[in-house]
Amino acid sequence: MAETDWIAVDWGSSQLRAWAMGADGSVLQWVSAERxxxxxxxxxxEPALLELIERWLPAAGVVTVIACGMVGARQGWREAPYCQVPCAPLSARQFVMIPSHSEQLKVYLLPGLSQELPADVMRGEETQIAGVLERQPEFNGIVCLPGTHCKWVRVNQGKVTGFQTFMTGELFALLAEHSVLKHGMNDPQADTLSSSLPEFLSAMRSAFEQPGQLSAALFSLRAQGLLQGMTADEARARLSGLLIGAELAASQMFRADEPVIIVGDSGVAELYAEALQSLGITPQRLNADAVTLAGLKAARSLLGI
Known part of the structure; x- marks a missing residue:
């Protein structure tokens, strides 16, 4: 393997991912762990990181590590204070270099973004937004980042001007696993994207048009399972549809006349794409890993190394 020039790290709440990078920007190796x-x-x-990347380190010299995500949270390795919007997604002046016990590492943590009104924060997504702009520098519009906490981000002239976070993914998990609805959707093989897509779109449209009826519509899922034989596939699809439809109705971030980029290629990202298309909006899809890595490369360029 060619010698590692620097190391890119995406360190979230549940997973650590690292890429050994060559001087030409190529990925030499990558690894992940549930750390x-x-x-x-x-x-x-630091020990968890070294355990993962030690074989990439040269016998002599210092390797720069650039890390984004929850590693910079208050409960993380070291807090990297938020940058307040409106601002560029990344600013080298706000990067936090932390002391390391290893003489082979120089570690930088990337800060998240914050918003005063309404109060909101993000960590990790700012690097993906930077990656989007690295690939499409002239993009002005909305970036949607689905996940446990879905974020809708307005980007204008290279800056994040505002964003909204929705706990849609977390609500889905709580309702599907810990509420009365679990009795109708406890099939782990349930698939919300194939034969159940019409159910998803129907529920999404219903919640989008009448978001105030969400609580009643949720309980109706249980009743339909008892009285009408709704399958686990259908129940999970309709639950996704109701929650995403209510989210779209509440979001103040997007308009039908502006471009939307969805970062992600998972089933959840596909659901958001299907929902937007049914509302007359054709989003662009970008791979999440690719834009994360592009954002980390942009951070390295800002450091001038």
Whole structure:
């Protein structure tokens, strides 16, 4: 393997991912582990990282590590204070260089973004937004980042001007696994994208048009299972549809006349794409890993190394 020039790291709540990068920007190797922020005390971050990347380090010299995500949270390795919007997604002046016990590492943590009104924060997504702009520098519009906490981000002239976070993914998990609805959707093989897509779109449209009826519509899922034999596939599809439809109705971030980019290629990202298309909006899809890595490369360029 060619010598590692620097190391890119995406360190979330549950997972640590790292890429050994060549001087030409190529990925030499990559690795992941379930060593997320929630599993580590502050003094365990450096040993966890070294365990994963030690074989990439040269016999002599210092390697720069650039890390984004929850590693920079208050409960992480070291807090990287938020940058307040409106601002560029990344600013080298706000990067936090942290002391390392290893003489082979120089570690930088990337800060998240914050918003005063309405109060909101993000960590990790700012790097993906930077990656979007690295690939499409002239993009002005909305970036949608689906996940446990879906974020809708307005980008204008290279800056993040505002964003909204929705706990849609977390609500889905709570309702599907810990509410009365679990009795009708406890099939782990349930697939919300194939034969159940019409159910998803029907529920999404219903919640989008009448978001105030969401609570009643949720209980109706249980009743339909008892009285009409709704399958687990259909129930999970309709639950996704109701929650995403209510989210779209509440979001103040997007308009039908402006471009939308969805970052993600998972089933959840596909659901958001299908929902938007049914509302007359054709979003562009970008691979999440690709834009994360593009954002980390942009951070390295800002450091001038």
């Amino acid at each position: 997320g922020m929630l599993t580590l005390a502050p003094d365990q971050f």
